[in-house]
Amino acid sequence: MIISMRPHATREEIDHVCERIRDFGYKIHSIEGEERVVIGAVGLGDVTACLESLEAIPAVEQAVRISAPYKFVSREFKKEHTVIRINGTEVGGGEFVVMAGPCSVESEKQIMETAEYVAAHGARVLRGGAFKPRTSPYDFQGLELEGLKLLRRAKERTGLDIVTEVMSDRDVDMVAEYADIVQVGARNMQNFALLKSLGGCGRTVLLKRGMSSTIKELLMSAEYITAHGNPNVILCERGIRTFETATRNTCDIAAIPVLNELTHLPVVLDPSHAAGRRGIVPALMRAAVAVGADGVIVEVHPCPEKAVSDGAQSLPLEAFGRVMSSLKPYIQLWKEARLAEIGAAV
């Protein structure tokens, strides 16, 4: 916060304001001008209450908030990029992490076949929804617990970590038992009861950007999870709703470098939901590497035409294999840039 005192405020008045600021838990940096004193207050406290209290003091001309309304997730709070270690995988570190798998877990054969293929072609995490948020109540809603059990079997078979969605705070314990990364879908980004309950879930959270949410709102939602005790949050850009109809959503690729400026948390791109059709998914995957994302989460299906959800945007297995090999030179450059960044930071 920056607090400007009225011109010619007395020493007593200035000391009184400083005392109030300290009462709220802030540290003081004051700049004494010829005519006017400006006080800088830094730290973690109840900003709104502090501003209100200061504005009620007659010697204060103006009190304004300068830092973002989110704290724990901000770059100001922590300079170095957060690295989240999940078993053998490091998200946010020196590895571009590929998460891949079907939109929905449908059957043992489907998930096993996909898991084995994506594991053999460089994916580190298997995705697959057991609880599906569907626009229509008549569409497939997911295999629920049975789906979670199938994901566990796929993990045992392949060693892949699991990312899967939780839709309700009631299901957090159940999903966290099976998942290495718990996904919050776009439609639930501002389900604050769910976000709060993920504070204590003991798992990394993949938080997807709501389709009509600003970057600031995404960060505020991440702040809910961290403020409730869980610092392991991965942010995910998955396209936003705009006037454009050529793609299912509009891939806000700039959100990735913007987030990298504003937060230390890892950021991944979901090119599948951003695109809505598989043809442009490989180009968006390359874009994710180029703008410095920490990874991607991409939909892959052994037979997209038979998928119960999101078949049009799912890559068939061989197409996933091809895009993974075509990404190799880009990922090599990404690694060099990342190592230089890590080197520069130490």
Ligand code: PEP
């Ligand atoms: C999904 O990952 O399958 C999904 C439903 O994504 P989103 O919440 O981004 O729409």
Ligand code: MN
């Ligand atoms: Mn999907």
